[in-house]
Amino acid sequence: MIHTTGQTKAAALGEQECEAVLMQGIAGKDRQAFERLYYSYSPRIGNFLMKLLKSPELVDEVVSEVMMTVWQNADRFDSAQGKLSTWLFGIAHNKALKALERGRRHRLEQVLETEESGFGEDEWDDAHAGLGYAGPDNPERTVLGWELGDILLWALDQLTPEHRIVVELTMTVQCTYQDIALITGCPVNTVKTRMFNARKKLAELLIKRGYSPYDIEEAR
Amino acid sequence: MTHSNNLEPNNPDHDVVIELLPWYVNGTLNSAEQARVDRHLGSCAECRQELLLYRQLDRQRSAGRHAADWQPSPAGFANILKGIDALESGNDTRLSSEKTPGRLATFSTWLKETPRPVFWFMSLETLALTALVLLVIVRLPPPPEEHLFQTLSNERPPVNASLPRLSIVFAEDITEREIRGLLQSQHGQLVQGPSMLGVYTLQLAAASEHKLQQAMNQLRSHPKVKLVEAVGGEGRQ
Ligand SMILES: [Zn+2]
Numbered sequence: 430m431i432h433t434t435g436q437t438k439a440a441a442l443g444e445q446e447c448e449a450v451l452m453q454g455i456a457g458k459d460r461q462a463f464e465r466l467y468y469s470y471s472p473r474i475g476n477f478l479m480k481l482l483k484s485p486e487l488v489d490e491v492v493s494e495v496m497m498t499v500w501q502n503a504d505r506f507d508s509a510q511g512k513l514s515t516w517l518f519g520i521a522h523n524k525a526l527k528a529l530e531r532g533r534r535h536r537l538e539q540v541l542e543t544e545e546s547g548f549g550e551d552e553w554d555d556a557h558a559g560l561g562y563a564g565p566d567n568p569e570r571t572v573l574g575w576e577l578g579d580i581l582l583w584a585l586d587q588l589t590p591e592h593r594i595v596v597e598l599t600m601t602v603q604c605t606y607q608d609i610a611l612i613t614g615c616p617v618n619t620v621k622t623r624m625f626n627a628r629k630k631l632a633e634l635l636i637k638r639g640y641s642p643y644d645i646e647e648a649r
Numbered sequence: 650m651t652h653s654n655n656l657e658p659n660n661p662d663h664d665v666v667i668e669l670l671p672w673y674v675n676g677t678l679n680s681a682e683q684a685r686v687d688r689h690l691g692s693c694a695e696c697r698q699e700l701l702l703y704r705q706l707d708r709q710r711s712a713g714r715h716a717a718d719w720q721p722s723p724a725g726f727a728n729i730l731k732g733i734d735a736l737e738s739g740n741d742t743r744l745s746s747e748k749t750p751g752r753l754a755t756f757s758t759w760l761k762e763t764p765r766p767v768f769w770f771m772s773l774e775t776l777a778l779t780a781l782v783l784l785v786i787v788r789l790p791p792p793p794e795e796h797l798f799q800t801l802s803n804e805r806p807p808v809n810a811s812l813p814r815l816s817i818v819f820a821e822d823i824t825e826r827e828i829r830g831l832l833q834s835q836h837g838q839l840v841q842g843p844s845m846l847g848v849y850t851l852q853l854a855a856a857s858e859h860k861l862q863q864a865m866n867q868l869r870s871h872p873k874v875k876l877v878e879a880v881g882g883e884g885r886q
Contacts (some may be wrong), residue, residue: 458731467726475719480710488719489728496729497736499726523818526875581709591876598712606669607678614816615878628702629664 448513455503529590592627823873
């Protein structure tokens with residue numbers, strides 16, 4: 430998952446063997462091996478989940494779900510098919526998607542409770558945009574008072590879970606696009622397209638809030 | 650494939666490079682790809698401009714990349730072990746005839762013993778779903794996907810390249826019956842899967858773009874379907 434240029438082939442092979450041994454241990458219900466896995470891999474998974482879910486308590490829950498899935502399915506890991514981190518992020522990705530969907534449904538219910546029903550997709554987007562986020566709501570304030578970082582954070586929150594996950598796997602976890610394809614179970618072209626569409630959506634959102642995404646360098 | 654505002658439509662590099670930029674910024678391209686992007690950037694203003702937003706995104710994300718947003722803890726690990734103990738003590742009673750209530754009781758005890766406040770914020774539906782997922786894992790010796798695969802797509806109908814295919818991920822608690830219903834309603838067949846990550850390939854009879862989109866929308870709206878993607882791209886305009 431991490432950029433491995435410069436790593437010797439022997440070292441990579443050693444890593445693959447280590448991962449296989451660790452997972453064999455866990456498949457054999459070795460709790461010390463499981464603990465090693467938890468401390469070695471959960472920090473990166475936890476940080477990825479924090480970017481998506483925001484709440485440490487929620488991340489605790491999802492990390493637990495991931496770890497319990499690993500405990501139950503360790504024998505299904507095949508080091509010949511890919512790196513352990515890719516496999517783990519694949520599980521985390523599924524759990525995160527579910528948690529995001531739960532959150533989205535919950536927010537939608539809130540919106541529907543406070544407004545009349547009969548939202549179109551765009552209207553829902555707008556309502557959603559103002560809900561639960563300290564988002565920049567009027568363009569003037571955007572230009573005057575909002576740092577670009579804040580606006581980007583807000584805009585990232587508006588992306589669909591699928592787009593959001595590709596952005597975070599790229600920028601936060603620093604995955605290769607090939608690894609993202611494995612993690613999300615999508616073809617490489619879909620990963621690239623999602624990223625491209627996410628960027629397009631981000632640029633649109635910035636423009637909508639009165640900010641040109643291409644003034645960035647000058648603004649800093 | 651054309652992207653809007655393409656200033657160099659005749660440059661075959663452009664379409665490839667513009668899509669590689671995010672991974673150029675995160676430093677994970679191989680050296681050949683990196684050299685290709687470097688070369689192209691020298692002559693393409695549009696790609697240089699695209700790079701700005703990705704750089705900004707990267708800067709935004711790298712700020713928190715190494716910060717201890719979330720950290721593993723002995724308490725966190727102890728809690729996971731508790732959950733596993735609950736599951737496994739349930740497993741020990743597998744041969745008893747009252748296995749399901751017994752396991753549910755064990756699971757709810759585990760929940761009650763879990764002190765973290767987050768459980769009180771979890772919806773009842775989520776709890777029920779989690780319980781169900783755990784029960785499915787405990788009750789079926791072969792993992793659920795494998796079980797479904799054996800019964801639903803063991804014959805492996807041949808992959809027909811002219812027919813549209815979808816990658817599909819089902820919820821862990823989907824039943825065989827529900828999958829059958831889904832396949833029948835879409836005139837589809839599972840031709841591959843599950844992958845290591847639980848992805849199946851679904852082949853549809855519908856050949857038109859419109860029908861495919863319709864099928865994808867219907868599948869996506871099914872509560873037990875987690876992910877649906879067309880194989881070979883998500884249909885860019
Ligand atoms: Zn270009």
